[in-house]
Amino acid sequence: xxxxxxxxxxxxxxxxxxxxxxxxxxxxxxxxxxxxxxxxxxxxxxxxxxxxxxxxxxxxxxxxxxxxxxxxxxxxxxxxxxxxxxxxxxxxxxxxxxxxxxxxxxxxxxxxxxxxxxxxxxxxxxxxxxxxxxxxxxxxxxxxxxxxxxxxxxxxxxxxxxxxxxxxxxxxxxxxxxxxxxxxxxxxxxxxxxxxxxxxxxxxxxxxxxxxxxxxxxxxxxxxxxxxxxxxxxxxxxxxxxxxxxxxxxxxxxxxxxxxxxxxxxxxxxxxxxxxxxxxxxxxxxxxxxxxxxxxxxxxxxxxxxxxxxxxxxxxxxxxxxxxxxx
DNA sequence: TTCCGACAGTGGGGTCGCAAT
DNA sequence: ATTGCGACCCCACTATCGGAA
Numbered sequence: 001x002x003x004x005x006x007x008x009x010x011x012x013x014x015x016x017x018x019x020x021x022x023x024x025x026x027x028x029x030x031x032x033x034x035x036x037x038x039x040x041x042x043x044x045x046x047x048x049x050x051x052x053x054x055x056x057x058x059x060x061x062x063x064x065x066x067x068x069x070x071x072x073x074x075x076x077x078x079x080x081x082x083x084x085x086x087x088x089x090x091x092x093x094x095x096x097x098x099x100x101x102x103x104x105x106x107x108x109x110x111x112x113x114x115x116x117x118x119x120x121x122x123x124x125x126x127x128x129x130x131x132x133x134x135x136x137x138x139x140x141x142x143x144x145x146x147x148x149x150x151x152x153x154x155x156x157x158x159x160x161x162x163x164x165x166x167x168x169x170x171x172x173x174x175x176x177x178x179x180x181x182x183x184x185x186x187x188x189x190x191x192x193x194x195x196x197x198x199x200x201x202x203x204x205x206x207x208x209x210x211x212x213x214x215x216x217x218x219x220x221x222x223x224x225x226x227x228x229x230x231x232x233x234x235x236x237x238x239x240x241x242x243x244x245x246x247x248x249x250x251x252x253x254x255x256x257x258x259x260x261x262x263x264x265x266x267x268x269x270x271x272x273x274x275x276x277x278x279x280x281x282x283x284x285x286x287x288x289x290x291x292x293x294x295x296x297x298x299x300x301x302x303x304x305x306x307x308x309x310x311x312x313x314x315x316x317x318x319x320x321x322x323x324x325x326x327x
Numbered sequence: 328t329t330c331c332g333a334c335a336g337t338g339g340g341g342t343c344g345c346a347a348t
Numbered sequence: 349a350t351t352g353c354g355a356c357c358c359c360a361c362t363a364t365c366g367g368a369a
Binding site: 243 | 351352355356357358359361362
């Protein structure tokens with residue numbers, strides 16, 4: 001009978017609000033996985049996965065087929081993250097990007113860049129919807145399933161560990177951050193709920209502004225993004241990419257006023273800026289120093305998920321130095 | 328009245344696929 | 349053959365508006 005059970009209908013994944021890790025016994029914490037979200041329905045031999053926006057991604061990740069065996073015919077709806085693990089077992093979003101956009105990957109690609117499915121919630125089991133069950137109950141049921149395959153896993157619970165402590169563990173292991181979940185909370189499909197709180201580890205970096213691009217739409221009269229750099233140990237101004245968010249309206253006007261007098265014809269970077277980025281850029285003398293926060297450096301040495309924090313009038317351009325190697 | 332949550336709109340790094348050049 | 353662009357993924361953030369408190 002199990003193999004004729006209907007697939008549970010997919011639901012839109014619940015989202016987390018951003019914030020500091022909450023404290024108190026009402027909260028449980030998980031690691032935050034740097035990958036792509038997938039809600040997966042399983043029944044008998046059937047496995048069907050959907051992305052955050054509801055696109056079907058089953059064929060993109062053949063690794064998910066393992067769920068059918070692991071569940072042994074029991075119909076279920078799982079929530080989790082598809083990740084590509086590096087040699088050290090850490091999620092590497094850059095690697096995953098080579099898989100993300102391929103609808104039906106060749107075997108060669110799957111072998112070269114295998115993905116894993118990290119399951120962290122159970123939304124439906126044996127025909128029973130669990131959305132209204134409290135988080136701790138769903139978690140119990142999930143752990144009792146014992147899903148442990150070669151490409152599927154359920155990270156162990158961290159009951160009793162404070163969020164701030166788990167965040168330090170995440171930092172030590174090169175993970176992205178932590179997510180706190182209210183133990184009594186139900187699953188709220190598609191909602192960015194305060195019952196889930198994500199805390200991402202951030203780096204701060206002092207930067208020199210080497211150029212800017214014009215804004216569009218609402219920002220057509222000010223600037224779109226700043227082109228950033230920092231000095232390496234040899235004293236070369238390296239290119240770190242753009243930052244286009246974190247500005248208030250008044251900061252945008254102020255920055256433009258300061259940038260216009262600094263304009264020059266040539267790029268101030270001692271490193272070639274990719275052509276289509278350079279094409280839209282207006283260069284300035286590298287005199288303005290500011291601060292940004294970002295998540296990680298990409299393989300190209302660019303800051304990913306950066307946000308502007310403000311000018312640092314107290315600093316000289318030469319103070320904006322690249323870290324040798326944190327992480 | 329004030330505050331908060333949801334939404335729209337701006338911006339980023341990246342890959343892939345297709346249409347225009 | 350190359351280039352440009354949008355569609356997807358991930359995301360940070362500001363401004364705005366309507367309803368809750």
